[in-house]
Amino acid sequence: MSDRRDRELGLDRPITRRDFLNGVALGSAGVLLTPRVVLALDRYPPALTGLRGSHDGSFEAAHALKDGVFWDSAGSPRDTGEVYDLVVVGAGISGLAAAHFFREAAGPRSRVLILDNHDDFGGHARRNEFTLDGRVLIGYGGTFAIDSAGPWSAVAKALVRDLGVDVGRLRAVVDEALYPSLGMTRGIFFDRETFGADRLMSEPRLAWFGENEPREATAPPASATEWTAFLARAPLSEAARRDLLRLRQETVDYLPGLTSEEKKARLARMSYADFVTKIAGGHPDVLPFFQARPHSLYGVGIDAVPAQDAWAMGYPGFQGMGLEKGPAPGMNLDAIPWADPEPYFFHFPDGNATLARLLVRRLIPAAIPGRTADDIVTARADESDIVNGLESGADDYLTKPFGIPELVARIRSALRRATHSERPGTMAPFESDGLKVDYGAAEVSVKGEPVKFTATEYRLIRYLSQNAGRVLLPDQILEEVWGPEYVGDEHLVRVYISRIRKKIEDDPRNPKFIITRSGVGYLMKKAEGA
Numbered sequence: 001m002s003d004r005r006d007r008e009l010g011l012d013r014p015i016t017r018r019d020f021l022n023g024v025a026l027g028s029a030g031v032l033l034t035p036r037v038v039l040a041l042d043r044y045p046p047a048l049t050g051l052r053g054s055h056d057g058s059f060e061a062a063h064a065l066k067d068g069v070f071w072d073s074a075g076s077p078r079d080t081g082e083v084y085d086l087v088v089v090g091a092g093i094s095g096l097a098a099a100h101f102f103r104e105a106a107g108p109r110s111r112v113l114i115l116d117n118h119d120d121f122g123g124h125a126r127r128n129e130f131t132l133d134g135r136v137l138i139g140y141g142g143t144f145a146i147d148s149a150g151p152w153s154a155v156a157k158a159l160v161r162d163l164g165v166d167v168g169r170l171r172a173v174v175d176e177a178l179y180p181s182l183g184m185t186r187g188i189f190f191d192r193e194t195f196g197a198d199r200l201m202s203e204p205r206l207a208w209f210g211e212n213e214p215r216e217a218t219a220p221p222a223s224a225t226e227w228t229a230f231l232a233r234a235p236l237s238e239a240a241r242r243d244l245l246r247l248r249q250e251t252v253d254y255l256p257g258l259t260s261e262e263k264k265a266r267l268a269r270m271s272y273a274d275f276v277t278k279i280a281g282g283h284p285d286v287l288p289f290f291q292a293r294p295h296s297l298y299g300v301g302i303d304a305v306p307a308q309d310a311w312a313m314g315y316p317g318f319q320g321m322g323l324e325k326g327p328a329p330g331m332n333l334d335a336i337p338w339a340d341p342e343p344y345f346f347h348f349p350d351g352n353a354t355l356a357r358l359l360v361r362r363l364i365p366a367a368i369p370g371r372t373a374d375d376i377v378t379a380r381a382d383e384s385d386i387v388n389g390l391e392s393g394a395d396d397y398l399t400k401p402f403g404i405p406e407l408v409a410r411i412r413s414a415l416r417r418a419t420h421s422e423r424p425g426t427m428a429p430f431e432s433d434g435l436k437v438d439y440g441a442a443e444v445s446v447k448g449e450p451v452k453f454t455a456t457e458y459r460l461i462r463y464l465s466q467n468a469g470r471v472l473l474p475d476q477i478l479e480e481v482w483g484p485e486y487v488g489d490e491h492l493v494r495v496y497i498s499r500i501r502k503k504i505e506d507d508p509r510n511p512k513f514i515i516t517r518s519g520v521g522y523l524m525k526k527a528e529g530a
């Protein structure tokens with residue numbers, strides 16, 4: 001670490017959770033979040049409205065770092081006792097996928113902490129929900145589709161498949177006739193700054209692939225009559241109207257004497273704007289009509305997009321040039337329809353937010369109820385439901401849809417545990433510093449005052465206190481208190497220990513009865529005189 005500024009920012013130090021905490025929402029894979037953190041998320045971010053990009057609360061810490069005042073308000077570092085096998089910064093698709101692949105390699109018991117500066121996961125792939133007249137409308141807050149100009153890697157394809165997404169089902173789940181059946185078409189907006197008048201018009205279909213449209217869309221281009229009627233109303237100069245129609249209609253070879261291959265090579269080295277004005281003789285007033293169209297794919301306008309690409313995407317002017325179909329040197333992948341032999345295009349109602357949600361479900365199954373790529377669309381992502389349920393005394397949490405055999409097995413398991421816990425104890429009570437666990441009466445009291453414990457909480461404190469002075473591993477605790485089928489669910493232990501601390505400790509953040517041994521387990525302080 002050579003740079004003083006980097007050191008000031010703390011980049012030379014090992015990553016600790018606290019470094020990211022200022023204004024940061026946390027997601028954790030492999031563990032449920034501590035109730036303290038989860039319950040702070042008392043809102044459901046997808047349903048919040050307003051400008052939900054980098055919202056208030058997501059940028060202040062970074063601004064403070066930039067202004068050099070971060071440490072003034074950051075508070076003093078505190079060891080939370082938490083240890084992770086992997087810390088991921090950024091809960092977008094990359095971060096979530098990194099956590100997923102890590103756990104695949106390191107095993108389900110590995111602990112991963114994912115940090116993000118926003119109150120929702122997904123990064124650019126976030127979800128928006130709106131309630132209108134009692135109906136929930138789902139939209140995408142960012143990235144729209146599983147799509148790529150280039151062939152997808154085997155790893156990416158395998159992940160999408162593994163998450164249960166069948167990209168070939170688009171046709172079956174999307175009603176492509178919906179908008180036409182409602183009399184709706186693509187529109188074009190002429191803005192006053194460019195065209196002298198604000199005008200929103202229904203646009204006749206050119207042959208080119210529309211942005212955000214499956215490339216195999218086969219609706220025929222609009223007729224010359226439709227184009228003439230459209231141009232007559234468009235806020236364009238006479239010259240632009242004339243040349244747009246000409247470009248759309250005429251079948252002229254503007255590069256005579258060259259082979260198809262030679263023409264393509266020339267077109268690959270000139271912009272579409274140059275082709276229109278310098279090769280096809282179009283008036284410069286035509287250019288604004290096309291200028292912004294490639295923005296969503298290329299991020300630049302037709303003055304920077306090669307004419308060869310414009311031809312491949314169906315822009316007009318090439319009808320008479322005898323160009324042989326197919327890719328050619330210099331062509332960008334975005335212009336090569338289905339460079340991938342598989343038609344790899346799919347989108348969910350919330351765009352790629354569903355991929356983020358499927359990854360979160362894989363990491364924390366209880367966080368988003370359901371099991372398939374279909375049911376996740378309507379599921380609500382909310383860990384706090386689960387933690388709230390456990391906090392208010394539930395012994396277990398089963399997410400929908402569930403099978404009856406699983407439900408019955410869980411009820412049996414709960415009954416077994418309840419029966420055991422009710423068996424009168426024969427050991428002498430545990431007593432330490434005002435805390436008393438009376439095994440005979442199955443009661444806990446603090447400074448003589450009885451404290452209400454749920455059956456699971458009681459089993460936990462009984463096990464800890466009967467083993468006071470010994471460090472107990474989370475899996476030991478799970479097996480003894482919940483049953484062998486729960487081994488690996490360390491978050492349960494953390495949630496319950498936290499609940500018990502709130503009931504018996506003066507300061508649950510600095511516990512004196514149940515001590516966390518970082519990365520190992522939990523230890524109950526020995527009884528007085530023991």
Ligand SMILES: Cc1cc2nc3c(=O)[nH]c(=O)nc-3n(C[C@H](O)[C@H](O)[C@H](O)COP(=O)(O)OP(=O)(O)OC[C@H]3O[C@@H](n4cnc5c(N)ncnc54)[C@H](O)[C@@H]3O)c2cc1C
Pocket residue numbers: 020089090091092093094095115116117118122123124125142143144145146147352
């Ligand atoms: C306009 C637009 C449209 C797009 N459309 C598509 C599309 O249709 N299909 C498609 O596949 N791709 C699309 N993309 C690309 C898309 O953004 C990516 O495919 C993908 O969503 C990026 O995921 P990511 O995890 O790499 O980054 P991001 O989604 O940006 O996630 C990174 C996360 O890390 C957080 N972060 C960064 N630094 C820190 C820090 N120091 N501490 C804490 N958190 C931090 C960020 O705030 C963010 O939440 C589009 C991109 C844009 C800009």
